[in-house]
Amino acid sequence: MDLEVRHLRALCAIADTGSLHRAARQLGVAQPSLSTQLKRIEQELGGPLFRRERTGCRPTPLGLVVLGRARPVVAEMRALVAEARAAATDADGPQLRVGSTASRALAGWLRRLRARQREPVLQMDVSPNALLRMLAGGRLDVAFVHEVEGSPLRVPDGLTLRVLIEREPQFVSLPADHPAAGRQEVRLSDLAEDRWMIDPTVDGEWDAVHRMLRAAGLSPRVLHGDYHTAASLVATGEVVTVCQPTCQPRPEMAVRRIEGDPLGVRLLLAARTEGELDLVFPELWEAYAEVAREAPGYREWLDRVGV
Template identity: 90%
Template sequence: MDLEVRHLRALCAIADTGSLHRAARQLGVAQPSLSTQLKRIEQELGGALFLRERTGCRPTRLGRVVLGRARPLVAEMHALVTEARAAAMDDDGPQLRIGSTASRALAGWLRRLRARKREPLLQMDVSANSLLRMLADGRLDVAFVHEVEGSPLRVPDGLRLRVLVEREPQFVSLPADHPAAVHPVVRLSELAGDRWMVDPTVDGEWDAVHRMLRGAGISPRVLHGDYHTAASLVATGEVVTVCQPTCQPRPEMAVRRIHGDPLGVRLLLAARTEAELDSVYPELSQAYQEVARQAPGYREWLEEAGV
């Protein structure tokens, strides 16, 4: 096995994150695949590069030697790719690499950018921290991310942030025939007997939902799964789940405010320069306002809040 730049990049990711799980997410690969790759690299080099401890991975003496040579090579390759992409943009027209967590504002944002002749390339990820890391590494130009209340994002040095919404209240989606759905505002106590579905891969989401439910004095049954699956299960009456206030109700699914607004997120736009923020923020703000007005419950909330 001959070592390639991708192998060196994997070693750097493991060292930087201190965890095979976090490194796999950063690299966009499955953890078992990264573990297998690491074992092959160690076999090729003749020794262990990391100590696997309960708290994570720590470089061995051999690992530190290898990392000392690997980092400059990875940095050089990163610079080469960045310069090549810049040259390609000059030849083929400007392309904007956008990273984003899920949002109904995305479609309107992309449409507005295309109208300005900025062709967007979109990278979706449930992990805001992963998108910020990609932005810092030069793999994205801007990132639109959600910061869950109580779980601050790990913002790499050198990034610029602009707040789109300081605190967006999170609503709840529940079956349309649920007894609590007859009210425009739902108390968590009315949902104590329901199963809740939470996506644990969303940074900070499970901790925040757990705090919210515990604060209400309830301990419901919780299922883990992505929010696309959750929407289907809500529609069939299996679960309830938190959702963004811009979420549109459907005949089989109601979207309601939670009494007291116990859960919120901050919406952020990130880039490496203020100029890049300036170039895309107005379109994002317009797109968000558009979907906010289209969501009846959220529109009423905004009017009551005087926003």
């Protein structure tokens, strides 16, 4: 059995819904058919990907590794289909091809671009270096990326960069009932006994988080997985994880500053010319400022440092 995108899409659906029944309904297939497909995938990969529990399906450690690789592939395929359909129906010529790593500012940026009659086609990727290569190769017009502290991006020749935020501190996401969640600023030592989840596919993230933990004298247990899965596991008390300061807390999840701001990223907009940057940078800045001010912990941090 050769794994196909449809198999990866099925795994993501099971993880996202937490249930074979709900995943089957989302995918438009019968539950017995999805169960059989899952068994074949697990046989192909050599182990169980989900634990079947009374409350539903939860990824095993192997499942988390597979999902971490599957999600970017599924997202890439969705973007490819969306771009192809947009190109097929666009009667007004080429659209603005936007690349981006994950950001809460993205929705507001796209909305503002549309308001200026610049209909964007979006390409998401967890790898900023991959987006920069796509930009240099003419497959994107602009790319909004982040550079993890201590891991410089490999910027191809011919690209122009503009800094949106010189240093955005990274916060931590933890269960709402965690003892450290009662404080607005968390010490890393308060999280020494927790499992951490890191996405190893994000350029520089693995090394940066490990440097931060080692500098604090910590050697916690680490799981690999994408941050969509991490958010679900944080909510159930399984892990803590680094997150963007604009991340919105939920009833079951708290977002807190890390004492001393030991981890940061630089936010950059890239294009091939300054003129292309001028056309889209103001809207990106407005969108980022909007979500930054909507995040209570980050708003307090910005006020404190005078931004």
